Amino acid sequence: MVKQHELSQHMISEQAASDTSCGCPHGGLKGLLDKSLARIGLSKSEQKKVDREEELVDLAVSILNEEGFAGLSLEKLTAQSRYSKGTIYNHFSSKEDCLSALCIRAVSSILTLFKRALQFEGSSREKAVAVHYSYQLYARLQPTLFMAVLSSKAPGVREKTSTERTQLMDALELEINTFSDQMFRDAIDDGSLVLSEHLSIETLSFSNWAMSFGTNALATSATEAKAVNRLDPNTLLLQNISILMDGMNWQPLSKDWDYRKTWQRVEKEIFADDIQLIE
Amino acid sequence: MVKQHELSQHMISEQAASDTSCGCPHGGLKGLLDKSLARIGLSKSEQKKVDREEELVDLAVSILNEEGFAGLSLEKLTAQSRYSKGTIYNHFSSKEDCLSALCIRAVSSILTLFKRALQFEGSSREKAVAVHYSYQLYARLQPTLFMAVLSSKAPGVREKTSTERTQLMDALELEINTFSDQMFRDAIDDGSLVLSEHLSIETLSFSNWAMSFGTNALATSATEAKAVNRLDPNTLLLQNISILMDGMNWQPLSKDWDYRKTWQRVEKEIFADDIQLIE
């Protein structure tokens, strides 16, 4: 169980770190990402610091996975690393800053998975289903990190995060939003979705995200007594987003198309290597 | 701002505490609630302990509201209370146990608001809209507590919570689920909702909850750069659940009925006193 998390953590994080040539059309994030992730055009000492930071975030993620949220402390991070407290505080201005670094790692990984999902061959609604699949996949592979992203939005955390990291986080969120909006723009362009007068792209995009987030968050934090346990966890998200997309009148409707087959195709054709880590 | 939170906290908590004669038909919760909340049939010393616990939870809530999540410590709770550390630990077996006590308070308040919302005069879909309204109201009045409920589901918190409180929490959740299911049963009974072959009451009930929770959680933790800020916060939730309920084909559909008027009626007719605390 823990071993699986470690595996998946490394797999996903390596993808994210090596994905600086993301090929996204927006590019607004590039500058910021280069500053903290890229491996070229840096002096020796800068390079050393970047490497060490990645090493420290890796270590922090493994502590988070093994000991849970409350178990993560800069004290432990120091003890398990090769460095001293002063050096740790040279990288993270506070415990909350360290948490934000983990969340940036998480959101980067999610964005990478989203882009992979978009490569699924199918209608625009099927592509959106694939993106939801990838979001659920991340929530299952990295439940603690998935939940951490939300808690990093709390005012107390944000206040104690360095401005550089806050900016990077905001830029990543903007890129996710832009990505999500684009899915709906594509659907409108290919004619499968028609905007009604009261509903903007932004509204649809947000409702789509809220449903996926809410479902994954509740499923992740499900306890024995919870409502989620009455339901099949493997079709939960698909059912929820299907109802929602039907409500948007996004063609083809679920009565006219078997999206369970789409879901299975996404699993096999895009995320076959990753799904093994869960079951 | 802070003052408003204090006000609302007291208002809501008093309602919850005095609502032991809730008149709900399930009743399975009664025994558990009586054990920790009721004010009759207890010896002097038991009564004293119950009173003190309420006092301590009140105090903990006010610390949470004033200093945020990270600012809540049993050290501070001790210092601000009239008791010593030993007595505090007599009530809460750990810091996490104290957090769980806060969440039980929160969920009780939410349930009370739900029951109030259900008194709205209208169709079954309108009543459901009223319940969503009350959920959003709570998220706005008590943002920190609203988010705390989720984090109390983390394994690390649950493990360190006393078994009595875990049982009480589970019982409350079950009552909320039963309440939610009942809304859908009512809709089926009055003919405004028809179950299709793939969708059970449990599925609809959960998707409804996931959307409301997801929307409120994202709105609560919205930052400047967030997608939420592009949208009107006052119609966000209504729009999201309208799309979802349309997808369920819950009559009357939003194209045939102006639910913004329903929303405003709920505000005026049910929660007029509470809404002032926000704006």
Added chain:
DNA sequence: ACCTGAACACCGTTCAAGT
């Protein structure tokens, strides 16, 4: 310029002593 670890304040938790 960067790193180290001692030092201090704060917090969670326990338990012997007191009532």
Added chain:
DNA sequence: ACCTGAACACCGTTCAAGT
């Protein structure tokens, strides 16, 4: 039986001294 607060371990954060 219940309450108190000293005691200890752990953690966040700083900074003078060292390289």
